[in-house]
Amino acid sequence: MAIISKPPLSPIGMQIMLWALPALLVLAYVLPFAGVALRSVTRPAPGLENYVRIVASPDLRMILYRTVLICGVSTILTVPLAYILAYYWVMGRAVTSRLMEICIFLPFWISVLVRAFGWMVILRNNGLASDLATFLGLPAEMLATGRSANSVVIGMVHFMVPFAVLPMASVMRKIDHRVLLAANGLGAAAPYVFWRVFLPMSAPGIYSALSVSFILSLGFFVTPMVLGGGRVTMIAEAVFVQMFQTANWGLGSALGIILMLFVLAVLWLVRSVVKLDQSVSR
Amino acid sequence: MLGKSRFGIVVAGVVGLFLLLPLVAVVPFSFTAKRFLSLPGGEYSLRHYWALLDTDTWLASIGTSFLIAIVSSIVATVLATTFALGIWLLRPRLAGIVTGLVLLPIVVPPVTSAVSIYFLLAQIGLLDTIPGVIIGHVVVTVPFAVVAIMATLNRMDRTLDQAARILGASPFQSIGLVILPNIRFGLFTAWFISLVMSWEESSVTLFISGVNVTTLPKRMWDNLRLDLDPAIAAISVLMTLLTALVIILRGSRQQG
Amino acid sequence: MNRNLTDDCLDLLQSQHAAGRIDRRTFLVGLALLGGASAIGGRFAQAADKQLVVTNWGGDAVDAFQKALTGTYASERAVDVKINGSGPTKGAMKAQFESGAVSWDVCDADPGATKSLGELGMIEPIDYGVVDRDQVQPGFAYEFSVANYFLSYVIAYDAKKFGDNPPTSWADFWDVEKFPGKRSLYKWMSGCMEAALLADGVPADKLYPLDEDRAIRKLEALKPHVLSYWDSGAESQQLMRDGEVSMALMWHTRANLVEQDTGGDVRWTYAQGILAPSGWAVIKGNPSGRAAAMDFISYCQDPQRQIELLRALGCGAANPKAHDLVPADLKPLDCSSAENVARQVLMDMDWYAARSDKALDKYLAMIAS
Numbered sequence: 060m061a062i063i064s065k066p067p068l069s070p071i072g073m074q075i076m077l078w079a080l081p082a083l084l085v086l087a088y089v090l091p092f093a094g095v096a097l098r099s100v101t102r103p104a105p106g107l108e109n110y111v112r113i114v115a116s117p118d119l120r121m122i123l124y125r126t127v128l129i130c131g132v133s134t135i136l137t138v139p140l141a142y143i144l145a146y147y148w149v150m151g152r153a154v155t156s157r158l159m160e161i162c163i164f165l166p167f168w169i170s171v172l173v174r175a176f177g178w179m180v181i182l183r184n185n186g187l188a189s190d191l192a193t194f195l196g197l198p199a200e201m202l203a204t205g206r207s208a209n210s211v212v213i214g215m216v217h218f219m220v221p222f223a224v225l226p227m228a229s230v231m232r233k234i235d236h237r238v239l240l241a242a243n244g245l246g247a248a249a250p251y252v253f254w255r256v257f258l259p260m261s262a263p264g265i266y267s268a269l270s271v272s273f274i275l276s277l278g279f280f281v282t283p284m285v286l287g288g289g290r291v292t293m294i295a296e297a298v299f300v301q302m303f304q305t306a307n308w309g310l311g312s313a314l315g316i317i318l319m320l321f322v323l324a325v326l327w328l329v330r331s332v333v334k335l336d337q338s339v340s341r
Numbered sequence: 342m343l344g345k346s347r348f349g350i351v352v353a354g355v356v357g358l359f360l361l362l363p364l365v366a367v368v369p370f371s372f373t374a375k376r377f378l379s380l381p382g383g384e385y386s387l388r389h390y391w392a393l394l395d396t397d398t399w400l401a402s403i404g405t406s407f408l409i410a411i412v413s414s415i416v417a418t419v420l421a422t423t424f425a426l427g428i429w430l431l432r433p434r435l436a437g438i439v440t441g442l443v444l445l446p447i448v449v450p451p452v453t454s455a456v457s458i459y460f461l462l463a464q465i466g467l468l469d470t471i472p473g474v475i476i477g478h479v480v481v482t483v484p485f486a487v488v489a490i491m492a493t494l495n496r497m498d499r500t501l502d503q504a505a506r507i508l509g510a511s512p513f514q515s516i517g518l519v520i521l522p523n524i525r526f527g528l529f530t531a532w533f534i535s536l537v538m539s540w541e542e543s544s545v546t547l548f549i550s551g552v553n554v555t556t557l558p559k560r561m562w563d564n565l566r567l568d569l570d571p572a573i574a575a576i577s578v579l580m581t582l583l584t585a586l587v588i589i590l591r592g593s594r595q596q597g
Numbered sequence: 598m599n600r601n602l603t604d605d606c607l608d609l610l611q612s613q614h615a616a617g618r619i620d621r622r623t624f625l626v627g628l629a630l631l632g633g634a635s636a637i638g639g640r641f642a643q644a645a646d647k648q649l650v651v652t653n654w655g656g657d658a659v660d661a662f663q664k665a666l667t668g669t670y671a672s673e674r675a676v677d678v679k680i681n682g683s684g685p686t687k688g689a690m691k692a693q694f695e696s697g698a699v700s701w702d703v704c705d706a707d708p709g710a711t712k713s714l715g716e717l718g719m720i721e722p723i724d725y726g727v728v729d730r731d732q733v734q735p736g737f738a739y740e741f742s743v744a745n746y747f748l749s750y751v752i753a754y755d756a757k758k759f760g761d762n763p764p765t766s767w768a769d770f771w772d773v774e775k776f777p778g779k780r781s782l783y784k785w786m787s788g789c790m791e792a793a794l795l796a797d798g799v800p801a802d803k804l805y806p807l808d809e810d811r812a813i814r815k816l817e818a819l820k821p822h823v824l825s826y827w828d829s830g831a832e833s834q835q836l837m838r839d840g841e842v843s844m845a846l847m848w849h850t851r852a853n854l855v856e857q858d859t860g861g862d863v864r865w866t867y868a869q870g871i872l873a874p875s876g877w878a879v880i881k882g883n884p885s886g887r888a889a890a891m892d893f894i895s896y897c898q899d900p901q902r903q904i905e906l907l908r909a910l911g912c913g914a915a916n917p918k919a920h921d922l923v924p925a926d927l928k929p930l931d932c933s934s935a936e937n938v939a940r941q942v943l944m945d946m947d948w949y950a951a952r953s954d955k956a957l958d959k960y961l962a963m964i965a966s
Contacts, residue, residue: 073512077427080420080483081439088446088454088480091461095453098460118962140356147353155350161588162357166364168584170541172561173577177363179565180370180378180574184779184824184841187366205841206825220360249346278450280544285565288825289784292965295452295544302456302548304785305957306691315453322450377838377858463696552650552681552700567655567682567829 095312102309109313119297123317126294129208129283130276133215137272138265140216141223145264148224149231167221175285178214182286206288214282219275223268230264263333270329274322294318364581371574378569389571393579399560399572406540406557409471413478414486414535420479421486421531426516429494430502440487447484451544454481459548469551477549478539485538486531493527494520647676649885649893653705655682656831657854661910662705666897674892684829685878686785687714687953694719694880702883703890707787708742709949711878715741716950721879727891732898732916734874734933739946742876745897746912747933749870749941750788753833753852755843756864765868767796770844771819778843779824781836782816786953786960788871789816791942792846795869805945809956813963826964837863849932850911867937873944874915907931 099109113119148159166174181187182204189203204210234257242252280295287293292300294314301311373379374386393399424443428436446454458477459468467473501523505515521528543558550559557576564573653662659682667678681701683689687710693699694714704711714720720741730738737744752770754763755778764776770792773780782789790807793815799808824842827833830851836842837855847855852865877897879890896902900919906912907923913933914920920934931937 073427073431076423077431077433077439080424080487081442083420084443084445084480084483087461087476088457089442091457091464092449092453094460095457116962118966121966140359143349143353144356144360147350151350151353155353159353159357161585162360164588165581165585166360168537168588169364169581170543170558170561172543172558172565173367173580174363176561176565176573176577177367181363181366183839185839217360217363220356274448278452278544280452280547281562289828290823290826290964295450297965298452298456299547300688300961302459303692304686304688305954305961306688306695308692308695312456315450315456318450319453322448326448375858378835379839459696463698466698468696468698469700551683552679563655563683566832567684568831569656569835 096316098309099313099316100309102312103307109309110317112310113313113317119314122292122294122297125208125291126277129212129215129291129293130273130279133212133219133276134269134272136212136216137219137223138268141220141268141272142227142261142265144220145224145227145231149228163221163224166217171218171281172285174218175214175282178210178217179285182210182213206286206290208287208291210286211283211291211293214286215276215279218279218282219272222275223272226267226271227261227264230261230267234260266329266333270325274325277318277322277325364577367574367577367581370571371578373571373574376570378571378574389575390579392570392572393575399557399576402555402557402560405471405554409474409478409556410536410539413475413482413539414532416475417479417483417486417535417539418528418532421483421490422521422528425487425490425494426520428491430512430516440491443487444484446481447488451481455545455548458545462549468549469553471554474546474550474554474556477545478542481542481545482535482538486535489531489534490524490527493524493530497523647885647889649676649678649889650681650700650702651678651705651893652681652683652685652701652703654684654830656829656834657851658682658705658830658910661906661912665905665909666902669902670893670896674896676889678893686710690714690878690880691719694882697882699880699882700884701880702885703893704878704880705745705875706742706878707946707949708737708739708744708874708876708878709946709953711742711876712739712946712950713953715878719881721881721883721887721890723877723879723894724887724891727888728895729898732900732918734915734917737874737876737915739876742878743894744874744915745877745894746903746906746915747872747874748912749849749867749872749932750783750792750846750944751849751852751865751867751870753837753845753847753855753863753865755837755840755862757862758843760864763864763866764844765866767792767869768798770846771796771815773819773822776844779841780819780822781825781827781833781842781845782819782823783833783846784826784828784964786957787873787949788846788944789960790956791871791944792869793819795942801869801942804942805948806952807948807956809952809959813959816960817963820963834858849930853911853930867932867940870932870941871944872913872932872938872941874946875912913937 100107113123144159144163147155148163149156151159184199184203184205186203189199192199192202204213238260239252239256242256243249247255278295279293280299283291283293284296295318298311298314298318301307301314369380370378371389372385372387373381374384374388428440433439458480462468462473462477467476497520501519502515505519506512510518541558542556543562546556546559547562550556555563561573561576564570651662651667653659659680662680667680670676671678685701685704685706687707690704690706690710691714693701711720715722722740723738723743725738728743733744752764752767754776756763758778759776764770769776770780790809790812791804793812794804794807795801797811797815825832825836827836827845830848833845833847834851834855837845837847837852838858847865849865849867849870852863855863856865877894879887883890898916900914900916900922903914903916903919904923904927907914907927907930911930913931914923915933920931923931923934928934929937932941
């Protein structure tokens, strides 16, 4: 019994195990973050100048507004598309399900850079989409959205669909199939069962897909820069520009803080909505 | 239900194709014989694949990314494991708050994290170094490893640990002989997720690397912005193939 | 050294493996780590040697600098020269200085930007004990930078569309009726304000100081037709090459490369081109030190090397002694030669030093709004 002779892990050892990671994160993440918050009110001069500028200047307000608009539109497009995929992944026959799985996970694991690049070669003017449009006898602009907000939305939806599928699929998996059979057995038509039974039961998945998509999209950086042609500036890119191109570190930090506060607000909102929904359905 | 309607299936198929479309679209561009991004137009060449073997640029970046991903994913997994075990075994009163702290980097937008880590590394002189990038990657990937391990731990039966202790095992022995073997899938998942995330990490890396450390995503980004030469199409195709291979192999193993 | 270390580790791993002390998986992981380590080990080893980082504007300029300047310099001085193409914009140089972690030794930068950064104490003054003032076009040996070549912001156009009746002025560039199609301008403003004012009828000799608000209004008017504000030289090349835009404000160096790539489907003109010097600048605290940077700068002054750079990228010579040596086929590209200068407008670097921060803010706001 050589094992027993080993010294037991003392409670202090356990404490070290527990606190190693939080300690590291405080040092390497929370403190530097506090530094960012501090810079946002001390650079270039102490005061709320940067925040005032964000609220007051029309171009920065425009960036915030554009970010929310593009993220909102992308989220609203993402969730229904993802829902359909999730549905057939979970409920479809084996072959369908397997195909759906490949369609979901192949892009999921692939770098955002590759995916943005793929859309770039498709959507740009005189790219693949405009060739296709010409072939079909349509005006090129119908399919080739070029460097524009539309292209950014397409790229973002493409990025987020797999992320939105996962929470919805996991809720769908938990839905008790007997309920659906029962509804069927009671004479409900298939569409009726779907709209009145399945959809409401999968609602929690939809909420979390909505919030995951929206929050993910707020941080988008690569996609707008690659697909927006320098004209579709969103907040994450604005942070990058302020940090490295105009070297306004205070303003860059303030934008980063605002973005984070916004994300927290969205999370809080989602939680309240979900709670409200639960209390109503009870 | 929706499942029986042909319309639904068709829509799902279209969405699936939409997801695959950009991955397929880059393929022809990778075979162009020209020096700039273009369709081959009858003249095919592998020159841009050969360009990936250049030891000063692409191959070096692949090596750098690989090293950083391996080290940071191992560090992240170890830290996440000790943390999750600590929470699970000790059940400290502050568990909720501490876990919230650890998961913070998931919620904080990457660009905000990037700015924080940039200032940290600039302060301690690790900007644009391999250790610096590893620190950055550990910070942003470790929460996902924690989630993966905690999810597995929560499914584990606590009585196994208690049984081991009653039989005289020290907490450490119980961890080594009972708990870890039981959550090995969670550990593997945690490691794999951190590995892939580090391998692909672009948002934080773009802020904290530059001349001396060029990870693969950083090189791809520079190429997209500054060169747009067809090597980017070639590397895209290879990465897609690799991913497809892993997914298909995994799938067939599950079925087999 | 490194090689030996790797081999030792391999031996150790193998013997441990043979002795059954580590299992196959540990062995494989160890191998993988060593593989990764040796792939970049070479780079570490280089980093330990003397290294000089030259930062320029990327894409084709990286190869061109390598061919014309740094390749021979590296072998003659036994220094490892790295070219970083990420673009030394004013903000990027400022960020380098302020982060306290300067990684660039010599920047191919805008003299206006370096002047204002220099006045803030962020740039090393040029050491004219090492760099030869007589080898620079008179008036372009500044305190904080020295002209390394000239470039021109010119109109590039789609010759398939406008070849018979090409644009000859910025007014034509703004005229989307007569010259239909999309446009592209530079994201970091240089040249664009001048182009707008010239298009708006301001005479070339009354251009400076720039009437910023008037320029912004004129730019705003063109904005619906601007497909993209290009961020890097390569991007401007791609936009013209693929016909995404029918006209672009471009660096003549890159316009020339597109003309070659497309076999003349894209052409460009010096008409109302905005001629600007580019300059070598050294950020204070550069890793290799001031002396090493100055040595590189003076090395690049050689007329023959200037012609090599002209051949590789089309950069107009900054050394007046070079112009006479330029072979006939390259003469049209040499934007700073007397006959070509006559067709262009000279950019005023002092205006940029004094005003570019505020003006760039306005310009970026115009793009983002």
